[in-house]
Amino acid sequence: MAGPDAKLTAAEKRRVKRSIQKAQRDGKIPRDAVQTIPYxxxxxxxxxxxxxxxxxxxxxxxxxxxxxxxxxxxxxxxxxxxxxxxxxxxxxxxxxxxxxxxxNLIDYRKSVTVPGQGDGCDDVRRELETILQAQLAKGNxxxxxxxxxxxxxxxxxxxxxxxxxxxxxxxxxxxxxxxxxxxxxxxxxxxxxxxxxxxxxxxxxxxxxxxxxxxxxxxxxxxxxxxxxxxxxxxxxxxxxxxxxxxxxxxxxxxxxxxxxxxxxxxxxxxxxxxxxxxxxNQQEAIKTIKRKLTDIEKTKIEEQKKAVRSGYDMDVLPPDLITYAGEAQTLLNSLQSRDExxxxxxxxxxxxxxxxxxxxxxxxxxxxxxxxxxxxxxxxxxxxxxxxxxxxxxxxxxxxxxxxxxxxxxxIFVPFTTEELFMDGEALYYGINALSSNLIMADRKRLKNPNGLFLGVPGSGKSFSAKREIANAFLTTKDDIIITDPEAEYAPLVNRLGGQVVQLSPVSTQYVNPMDINPDYSDEENPLTLKSDFILSLCELI
CATH class of the missing domain: 3.40.462 (Vanillyl-alcohol Oxidase; Chain A, domain 3)
Structure with a gap:
């Protein structure tokens, strides 16, 4: 037979070519990329x-x-x-x-795009989009x-x-x-x-x-x-x-x-x-196989002991590998028989x-x-x-x-779980970075099982900042109505910057709440006058 470096004759080349063509006809050798896919x-x-x-x-x-x-x-x-x-x-x-x-990086960047709304705050939306894309690049x-x-x-x-x-x-x-x-x-x-x-x-x-x-x-x-x-x-x-x-x-x-x-x-x-x-x-086949291995190990052990007796040294001295294999095989057998393995x-x-x-x-x-x-x-x-x-x-x-x-x-032990990702599309708000995967956390509360939220932390840990950031994100990303109840009057500058309305209620304020105000759409199912009367009676009881 010719060596690997020898040149093939014309007859040998023809034989090789015919063999390849026959294998291709039989489907043993894929002829193109489609045939390579094995289903x-x-x-x-x-x-x-x-x-x-x-x-x-x-x-x-x-x-x-x-x-x-x-x-x-x-x-x-x-x-x-x-x-x-x-x-x-x-x-x-x-x-x-x-x-x-x-x-596709272009499609993926679209998921953090903040569309403009023509309300005078589109420059802030561009800044928010730049920040989100920078955070997107840092993670995986x-x-x-x-x-x-x-x-x-x-x-x-x-x-x-x-x-x-x-x-x-x-x-x-x-x-x-x-x-x-x-x-x-x-x-x-x-x-x-x-x-x-x-x-x-x-x-x-x-x-x-x-x-x-x-x-x-x-x-x-x-x-x-x-x-x-x-x-x-x-x-x-x-x-x-x-x-x-x-x-x-x-x-x-x-x-x-x-x-x-x-x-x-x-x-x-x-x-x-x-x-x-x-x-x-199959459980029975596995147990039988391990028992056969144990039998082979015992046979080898007996042969080693006979060899030791003939050589004149202690028969309890066995090769370390043999002792290890015997122990592991016995442990495996016990696991299959008594530990639901x-x-x-x-x-x-x-x-x-x-x-x-x-x-x-x-x-x-x-x-x-x-x-x-x-x-x-x-x-x-x-x-x-x-x-x-x-x-x-x-x-x-x-x-x-x-x-x-x-x-x-x-x-x-090959546990296929690490951490659950939260990356929603649509009107999703940015909530931070996943500490394990370094991915963005984007969520739309309205689509979650529980849309409510609560900020907890020690004084100075950033609770107010987190609330203001989410308010700003909701204003820039969504078209939702935002209503803030602010006893400490610390959110007024943010509302003014976003073009909102600040209503001040106090003994010296010129703005008032009229509990008697009513409109025909006050209730769709019951009599509006009845509901308003119940509300006023409840208000009087509280006062």
Whole structure:
């Protein structure tokens, strides 16, 4: 056979070309970017046929305040997460996906735009908009962070898979609800939007798709989300269009992990996809496997003891590794049999994306530093970049055969929660910076469950300033009426600056309140005279 540096003859080149063409006809080698995307069909309700047998669906779930919670609340969340994983059947495929992708900066700045109203205060509105955009640049609001859970089962057809998928979906959402986590299933269009965002990580191009186009043209859904090109010729990197990427896997070598390992990866200020593939192992099979391992260890121990007797030294002196393996295997067996633990096979993948190769290497180095901090290692998937990227798509398909056995509690230590973000659009007011994520806090009280507010603090801590700032924000951003009751007369300068009306009520004031005043619109349901009479009688009783 010719060496790697030898030139091929014309006959050999023809044979290689025919082999490549045959593999392409058989579908083994993708011929274009569309064929590279590894799923068969997507239905409008969100059910996806990945291959001949596998059907999957995806849930989007929200974050909750975990990092700042009390220890007992953290423990309750951890227990709920263990129950969630224990609900996974061994016949299911499961995948946690965490997407931190760059947003379109122009669209994102529109969310903090303060439109003018032509009332003489537009110069102040421009100043407020400048401040908000400066705060936006300081945080990582340029990253859109989303969390997804994809699950799948094997079935002969979509019709057979749909009822069981719906039952599993209801059960999983109920477990998430018990932890205080909001979740919603993704429709077919939503899943296409997620995939389109991954394949266009610069955030500039928007998805243009409707289901009528699929029906009228006979095309699949993949051409609408496929990038301009994939380039996997590099063994350690790849390219999507003009963006560079690198796929790695997390080698878990630590004997114990803490609950910040996942959040440390997610808090990195870079575009990345963190994926955890989860496959539950049948409980009886897991116990049998561990018992077989214990039997093998005991056999090795007996052989070592016989060797010790023949050599004339103490038979209780055994190799340290053998003692360690025996103890760990026995502990694992006890956990599965008596502590409501189950066995899972997990694969942790991290895909970094960047506009330049230099920035990509820097982002991968930061992720490797986080892994090293937790006594783990981030290993590049050499010559498996395509499989690594496709396994990081929220499809429920794992093409990387690198798995680590974990118990329920060991898997739940990858807590997917940090802090709940509050960033609302529309007439939302600026309330500050999230201390954990450094993102803006933008909220519209009228759309919250409880619109009331209360400022508390020691004297001199800024209560009055905070109230005046919110009044100014409401005036500049919304068209709401603002009514201030001010016994200390400290808000009059602000009202005068904003062009409002100050009504002074005092024994020496020339302005009065007429309790007898009434108009026909005083009440829509009851007699206005009756209501006004009741009010005057109540006023007289108070006086």
């Amino acid at each position: 068969r069909e997507l239905f409008p309700d969100g059910l996806m046929q990945v291959n001949d047998k596998l059907f999957t669906k995806t849930l989007r779930f929200s974050d909750i305040n975990y990092e700042l919670a009390q220890p007992e609340d953290k423990e309750q969340t951890f227990d709920g997460l263990c129950d969630f994983y224990n609900a996974l059947d061994s016949s299911m495929w499961a995948q946690m996906s965490f997407l931190n992708l760059r947003a 609001n340029g990253l859109i962070k989303r969390k997804y859970f994809t699950f799948g089962i094997e079935a002969d057809s979509g019709q057979a898979a749909r009822p069981r998928v719906e039952r599993i979906e209801a059960d999983l959402r109920n477990h998430l609800k018990n932890m205080g986590v909001r979740s919603e299933p993704l429709s077919g269009y939503d899943r296409l939007e997620v995939l389109h965002g991954i394949f266009h990580p610069d955030g500039r191009e928007k998805l243009r798709f409707n289901w009528d186009a699929v029906v009228n043209t006979g095309l699949s859904t993949k051409p609408f989300i496929a990038p301009s090109s994939f380039d996997f010729r590099g063994g350690r990197t790849f390219k999507i269009g003009g963006m560079w990427g690198a796929a790695s896997f997390l080698q878990i070598g630590a004997s114990q992990l803490n609950d910040r390992v996942l959040s440390d990866f997610l808090n990195l200020d870079c575009s990345q996809i963190v994926t955890i593939h989860i496959k539950a192992v 189950r066995m899972f096979l997990a694969t942790v993948l991290i895909v970094n994306l960047a506009p330049t190769r230099g920035q990509l290497e820097n982002d991968v180095f930061q992720a490797a530093s986080v892994a090293q901090k937790h006594n783990c290692a981030l290993k590049r998937l050499d010559w498996q970049q395509e499989q690594g990227l496709m396994s990081s798509l929220p499809l429920g398909l794992n093409q990387i055969e690198i798995q680590r056995g974990l118990t329920t509690s060991s898997l739940a």
